[in-house]
Amino acid sequence: MKAVFFYWSFIAADTERVLDDLARWTNIDTLLICQREGSEEAGMMLPDAGALGGLPVPIAPAAFERTMAVIELARTKGFAVAGHVNPLYGCPKTLRHLNCRSLAPAQPPADNDVIWACPHHPEAVSYGQAVTRALIEAWPVDLMEINHVEYPMYGDSLGGYANCFCDHCYARAAAQGIDLGAIERLLTTLLGQLNRGALADRWLDELTGSPLLAQWLAFRTGSVTQYVETIVAAARAAAATHRPNLKIGLDPFLPSALQLVGIDLAALHPLFDWLAPKFPDYLTGWMIPNIADWIAGPGNDSTAQRQALRDLLDLGPQPPQYEPMKIAMEEMLYCNTADPSTIDRQMPYLSHLREKTAMYPWLWLYDRDLELLRRKVQTLERHGFDGYCLWLWPEDMTGSALQEARGIF
Numbered sequence: 001m002k003a004v005f006f007y008w009s010f011i012a013a014d015t016e017r018v019l020d021d022l023a024r025w026t027n028i029d030t031l032l033i034c035q036r037e038g039s040e041e042a043g044m045m046l047p048d049a050g051a052l053g054g055l056p057v058p059i060a061p062a063a064f065e066r067t068m069a070v071i072e073l074a075r076t077k078g079f080a081v082a083g084h085v086n087p088l089y090g091c092p093k094t095l096r097h098l099n100c101r102s103l104a105p106a107q108p109p110a111d112n113d114v115i116w117a118c119p120h121h122p123e124a125v126s127y128g129q130a131v132t133r134a135l136i137e138a139w140p141v142d143l144m145e146i147n148h149v150e151y152p153m154y155g156d157s158l159g160g161y162a163n164c165f166c167d168h169c170y171a172r173a174a175a176q177g178i179d180l181g182a183i184e185r186l187l188t189t190l191l192g193q194l195n196r197g198a199l200a201d202r203w204l205d206e207l208t209g210s211p212l213l214a215q216w217l218a219f220r221t222g223s224v225t226q227y228v229e230t231i232v233a234a235a236r237a238a239a240a241t242h243r244p245n246l247k248i249g250l251d252p253f254l255p256s257a258l259q260l261v262g263i264d265l266a267a268l269h270p271l272f273d274w275l276a277p278k279f280p281d282y283l284t285g286w287m288i289p290n291i292a293d294w295i296a297g298p299g300n301d302s303t304a305q306r307q308a309l310r311d312l313l314d315l316g317p318q319p320p321q322y323e324p325m326k327i328a329m330e331e332m333l334y335c336n337t338a339d340p341s342t343i344d345r346q347m348p349y350l351s352h353l354r355e356k357t358a359m360y361p362w363l364w365l366y367d368r369d370l371e372l373l374r375r376k377v378q379t380l381e382r383h384g385f386d387g388y389c390l391w392l393w394p395e396d397m398t399g400s401a402l403q404e405a406r407g408i409f
C-alpha cells in the first residue's frame with residue numbers, strides 16, 4: 001500500500017485532475033478519506049443519522065453522496081480507498097462533554113479546542129462504535145484505518161498531556177485499586193514546580209522516576225487497549241455482515257513514544273490487519289520545542305530541555321541551529337529537526353512486530369522538501385518496508401507539484 005491522505009477540497013473539486021496526476025506521476029495506489037468533510041464543524045459523511053443511535057452528531061448527506069461518487073471514480077482509475085476514522089480525536093463540538101479533563105488547559109474546552117474524547121466515557125465508547133459501524137455499512141471500501149486512539153497530545157505545554165481526570169476515569173481507577181487523586185495531586189505539584197523553575201535540572205528524573213506516574217501510564221494503556229478492543233469488535237461484527245473483505249489498520253504514534261499516550265502495540269497488533277506507525281516531523285519541529293520552552297520558562301534558553309526530550313524518545317541530536325519553516329503549515333515551527341536517522345533510531349521499537357504484521361509507516365512532507373522525503377522513503381525501503389502512508393499538503397498535489405515528485409513516491 002502506498003497511500004496518501006485525500007483532502008476534502010479534492011473531493012469537493014478538482015477530483016479527476018488530481019486522481020489523474022497521482023496515477024501519472026506517482027506510485028500512490030490508495031486514497032485515505034476522512035469520515036468528515038473539511039473542518040471539525042462539518043458533518044459526518046453518512047446518508048442519514050439512523051446508525052448513530054440518537055447521538056447528537058451532525059451529518060452531511062450531500063457530502064456523503066459526493067464522496068461516494070469520488071470513491072467510484074477512484075476505483076475506475078485503479079485506486080483503492082480507505083476510510084480514515086478518528087473515533088476519539090476531533091469529535092464534533094456537540095460531543096464536547098466527552099472531552100478528556102486535562103490539568104491544562106482549563107475546562108470546559110474553548111470553542112476552538114479540538115474535542116478529544118475520554119476512552120472511559122461510556123458515550124465516547126458508544127460514539128466510537130456507532131461511527132465505525134455506520135461507516136462500514138455506508139462506505140463501499142475494503143480498507144479502514146483507525147487514527148488517534150490514544151490520550152490527547154497538545155503542543156503548547158506539558159499540562160495538556162496530563163489527562164484524563166474525569167469522573168469516569170476516577171471510577172475506573174478506583175475499581176482497579178489505583179488512587180487517581182494522588183496521581184492528579186502529584187502531577188499538579190510537579191507541573192507547578194516546573195512552571196516556577198523549582199525543579200531545575202531534575203524535572204525529567206522527577207517525571208520518569210515516579211512509581212506513581214509509571215502506574216498512571218500503565219492504567220492509561222490498559223484503558224486504551226480496552227477501548228480499542230471494543231471499537232474493533234464492533235467494526236469486525238459490522239464487517240462480517242456488510243463488508244466481508246474489510247481490512248482494518250491502526251495508526252499508532254511514534255514507536256518510542258507510545259507508552260506516553262497509552263498505546264501497547266504488543267496487545268493491539270493482533271486486532272489489526274496492518275499498522276501505520278508515525279514518524280511525525282511535527283513532534284521535533286513543534287511539540288518538543290514548545291514543551292521545552294515551557295519547561296525552561298519565558299525568555300530562557302531551552303537547548304538542554306529540547307535535547308533531554310529528544311533523548312527520552314530516542315530522537316538523536318538536535319540541529320545546531322533551528323531553521324524556521326519557509327512555508328507556514330499548521331503549527332510547525334522548524335523545518336530541520338527530523339531526518340531519516342529518526343527512522344533508523346525507531347526501528348528497534350518495531351522489530352519484534354515486523355514478522356507479525358504488515359506495516360506502512362506514515363511520513364510527512366513539509367516545506368516542499370522533496371529531497372528529504374526521498375531520503376525518508378529510501379530509508380523505509382532499506383528497512384524492508386514495501387509501502388507507506390503520506391501526508392502531503394494541498395500545494396503538494398497540484399499538477400506541477402506532483403510532476404516534480406516523480407520518482408520519489
Ligand SMILES: [Zn+2]
Pocket residue numbers: 100101118119120121164165166167168169
Ligand atoms: Zn476520563
